[in-house]
Amino acid sequence: MNKIVVIGGVAAGLKAAAKARRGDPQASITVLERGKLISYGACGMPYYVGGDVNDIEDLMKTPVGIVRSSAFFKNVKDLDVLIQTEATAIDRQAKVVTVKKLATGETDTIPYDKLVIATGASPIKPPLPGVALDNIFSLWHPDDAKMIRQGIEAGNFKHAVIIGAGLVGMEMAEALTKRQLQVTVVEMKEQIFPAFLDAEIAGIASKYAVAKGITLLTEEKVERFTGETRVTAVETDKRTIPADLVILAIGARPNVELAKTAGLTIGVTGAIVVDEEMRTNDPDIYAGGDCVENINRLSGQKVFAPMGSTANKHGRVIGENLCGGHVKFKGVLNTVVAKLHNLTVGKTGLSERDAKQLGYDYITAMVAGHDKPHYMPGAKPITVKLIAEVQTGKVLGMQAVGEGEVAKRVDVVAAVLTLGGTIDDLFDIDLSYAPPYNSPIDNVAVAANAVMNKLAGKFKGISPLVAKEKLENGKTVFLDVRTPDEWKQIRLSDSPNIKYIPLGQLRNRVAELNKQDEVVAFCKISLRGYDAEGILEGAGFENVKVMEGGIVSWPFS
């Protein structure tokens, strides 16, 4: 009888165990979990804090309300799940795991034929003065979430400071602003979502966050936390911020001590190295979930990218291979999506920053547009940035942001990336079309077309980052071609370099512009800006550009 031992009972571990049970009904399968809880939906915690989820228990239940307890797993999956049981050592020669019962302090040994390490990751706690004060939390365990919510509901928290503007940090910024707290996010890097968004897309999200009342402090470093027993302030290199609640969200580190001590190989990312079959350098030991490193399918680089979705895929692969399978996990695209009130940001594949670092000869295009026909109720704009390789047209990455439907577009591009598709392939996809769901030409197809037009020299788009420099240097004429109503409502800036001619009048008023000038045309989304480029080029202008994404995508306030 095959003896399978799994260390870790949250996502990858239990998935592997359940899958192995289907492959081998006779095996003895033991899952060791040092905590009290197993199989909980950790990613749901910000939504519990924010109030979308009423009961923390919901994160631990099946859809019909059964708690995923040890008894449940025994009963339904025939798995022996031992909670409050920490694996303290692995003897690879003897093939034995030493465990400690945390409730009693007893130790024991459990023999294995095949071992799975799914020890997860832990939040990084910065070694700063005062970090141990009360009311400084990482949102890592349901107990954290419960204490934060209880504090909010008891009226103890008014001023929250979130350290780190990544996924968890910004999700918590939403949650806490929904709870009427004053929220300040402090980020060392120069933008929010620094790990995956390019600056101009992050800028759109920042502008939105600020409009929702979130204070964003970038390029700012926390130096200490002050207070008697409870935190009362966060001191940065620039200021002191009053705080009665602090959320540490500066990332996580893989839990690799056990593996490392057992002599398993740890990679450049600090996580456990596994091969395509999720096997460590010991052929009888698999590892998966947040404690292992992944390969980025596009760059081929090793990455530490802990995600619940990836952990579940690992679990399936390990479960199959524990029973003699040879299933491969081919890697990740570093896809992410995040909600910030009614805004969604998403990304898949390489960012422009990644593409540059990797030495690609790449081209980008950014387009804005409604997520369905403008005449439909609820149509909202989104901005899509596409990155492709110049010579092959291969899609390298995509980012999107907006109040409209972003996740669908990210997922379509993720599918194209998985199969190595080009911008032509992306344009060609017969995507579902009906007015409640989409425009006849989907936003990603518009973006693909913009890349094609740029490659063909027909569309001379520039990013808002470049546009801003040009606007400030004063040598370029900016041409706003919107309607008088739009012009009244909002302006790109009050710069005297902006000339206003509605598109409908442009053909007759071309003489007001100088053919020798560099002209940057734009409108709300810059589709009319592109028409303006056509009109001016037709009239003999030779240095006309379009500000990609238009006013909707202008990332500056």
Place this chain on the structure above:
Amino acid sequence: MNKIVVIGGVAAGLKAAAKARRGDPQASITVLERGKLISYGACGMPYYVGGDVNDIEDLMKTPVGIVRSSAFFKNVKDLDVLIQTEATAIDRQAKVVTVKKLATGETDTIPYDKLVIATGASPIKPPLPGVALDNIFSLWHPDDAKMIRQGIEAGNFKHAVIIGAGLVGMEMAEALTKRQLQVTVVEMKEQIFPAFLDAEIAGIASKYAVAKGITLLTEEKVERFTGETRVTAVETDKRTIPADLVILAIGARPNVELAKTAGLTIGVTGAIVVDEEMRTNDPDIYAGGDCVENINRLSGQKVFAPMGSTANKHGRVIGENLCGGHVKFKGVLNTVVAKLHNLTVGKTGLSERDAKQLGYDYITAMVAGHDKPHYMPGAKPITVKLIAEVQTGKVLGMQAVGEGEVAKRVDVVAAVLTLGGTIDDLFDIDLSYAPPYNSPIDNVAVAANAVMNKLAGKFKGISPLVAKEKLENGKTVFLDVRTPDEWKQIRLSDSPNIKYIPLGQLRNRVAELNKQDEVVAFCKISLRGYDAEGILEGAGFENVKVMEGGIVSWPFS
């Protein structure tokens, strides 16, 4: 100077013309449109009738409210759009189009170097007695939509009969039930959406439509319409249905008379034949939009599949090629999506019916599940059916239905189909994951996994159609493993062949079942049904099956 003439000014024609202008600023480009309106969002008409869109003019305007008139296209795109101007003949030798000014009856000739035929399609009017009575409409032109809506708002219509349960028919069924009309849909075939959905998926949608108050009459043939001047009843081969409003929605025919008379090749589908560059058999004449036939990328078969999305792609390809390009249109996947109140149905690629007809050795799996984690507000179930080739694992098609997010999943599979991906590729895609948008394992990945498990013999799923036969033949034990609460709320049927044992008790109550019996396990979505299969097989049962999709996907009332 290149003289380009385009016949048809709705979707493909104007897109081709605008694109050609970008490629050739000097060309003379004339667009001939026999109607008064150009470039309108025809697909939005059901939403105008239903009240989602307030003003029919919105379908003819740009997002900032500018009417897309001839003057607009002249001004912005430098196109000469002649409305109420019908092309009556093409002289391919002389390269001249004869036109008739419909307002005055005058005729004229217009020479061309390159011609584009984008004459669209027309609704099929059945040659039945009484079809010319008042208040019998096709929803084809904005004037139809206006008259229907005016009649509704004047209180003239109470009993609507819709002929045809395809896309337009069912969209109108939604629109008219929203307007509080009594709606009956009469369909000759045995199911709704007969052209693209398999029976069990259509059944789920039918059940929903009936619950929304729509009367569905399938396998029923309209024989005549009766009334004095206005229609008062629809007579079918089975009954007489009182009606004060009739919508004809039995499909469309391509407008090919002009092309045919000019000697251009018409295909097996009745539409104009074009090559990959959208060129007819005359090298100077292109054709696109609803008047041409397309190729299905999967089957290689010619299809007549008029869609606004496809027409726009055609327009782009033609526009590029008019200016010396060699861009190819590679075909369609017959992707569709439709909204029926809060339900969405969608499909891409081949249906099971198609796969069977084409002689594929295929496998299907149907899975149900929430569209995001069950603990998130607004999580709703969807049912996904996946069709794949047995030997290669190549994905052939997908259908989905439910109140949850369907369009995203359809589009992801459309991307995989475009690139020839397999079920492994589909499972592997690093789709965006965060609780507001998705579960860690997306519904399409669950479906891909179900196909893999079926191929490996681990999951013995049967479709609800097969299950129903087994339930009725009485030789099979159906095993419902839901919770007592669920059992109280709803039953699959009152058949005595259904045995009820909650999953949590199954391991201890196995003796109540007979190992010799065929057992079909199920639950709400049949995930616990699959667990039950595991428990029973572990206990030595050899003939256990799972009813795919569970009660959520049961297509029978």
